[in-house]
Amino acid sequence: MTAWDAAGGVLVVITLWLLSFPTVGQSPFTVSGSQDVYQAEEHSNITLTWLFSVTADMSDSLIIDVVYVEPLRMVFHYNHKRETALYPEEFYRGRVQCDPELARKGQIDVVFTNVTLDDTGTYRCFVSVDRHSNYTTCGLNVTAVSRQPPQENSSPAGRERIFCYVVVGVLFITLVTIYVLQFGFVFCTDWNQSSSSDLFSE
Missing domain, CATH: 1.10.287 (Helix Hairpins)
Structure with missing residues (x-):
């Protein structure tokens, strides 16, 4: 593991730890998912979608983290104030795409290509703006490809x-x-x- 990988792991842990603290007052936005559970077949493509309301002054302090809950893996990370890797985990690089510009408008589309059985699990989307945060979870169930017997x-x-x-x-x-x-x-x-x-x- 390189120093950059170690630093990235520390950043992920600190970010999730900070987002887990409750904020004072009511959050000005709510993160919602388009589905509670997504179904996909092995080697297919699937898009996980989360939505949140956006105001004009939000995008300057926007932080988005999409994580795989257990074991903890960072799928997508966006910080408007810092130049950071969008896909810190090697496990997801090249297989996951998320448009930051669309995310800044309140729609987080995480596109998985060529999903595997290891992608099955719970995903959590954190959104943080001006020390206010909200999150929601969804599940992804990937089933193995059914192999049909040869037909006459x-x-x-x-x-x-x-x-x-x-x-x-x-x-x-x-x-x-x-x-x-x-x-x-x-x-x-x-x-x-x-x-x-x-x-x-x-």
């Missing part, structure tokens, strides 16, 4: 192939039957002729 070939080409086999089989049986009948007719004719000759010779 029912394509038109397969049906045509089966039809050809049937036609060839019927023709073969017909030819064999004709050959047997011809052989039987010739045998009977020869036998009758030989029998007649024996009678006349006697």
Whole structure:
């Protein structure tokens, strides 16, 4: 672990610790989620959305943290006053996208691409403005991809192939039957002729 990773981890812990303290007076905003539980299939994409009301003077002191609750992992971090990494955790880099400009307008869309079973769990969105904070949680349930058993070939080409086999089989049986009948007719004719000759010779 590098010094930057250690510093980032300390920053995450301190930020969440500060946000956990209750604020004096009523919070001027409330964070709400569009869904309580999201469902996704493994290797698919899913967007977790949170909303909060925004006033004109909010964006200058806005801090947003989206965390995976257990084990604690920072998914997305935005601080308007500081240049910080939006995705501190290596686990989410390249798989998670969140537009800071849209977040400053009150809509936090965290887009997960190629979700895995390890993404299943509880996510918490913290929003802090001028020492006021609010948060809400949602769940994400990722299910494994169902593997269907191979189905029989029912394509038109397969049906045509089966039809050809049937036609060839019927023709073969017909030819064999004709050959047997011809052989039987010739045998009977020869036998009758030989029998007649024996009678006349006697």
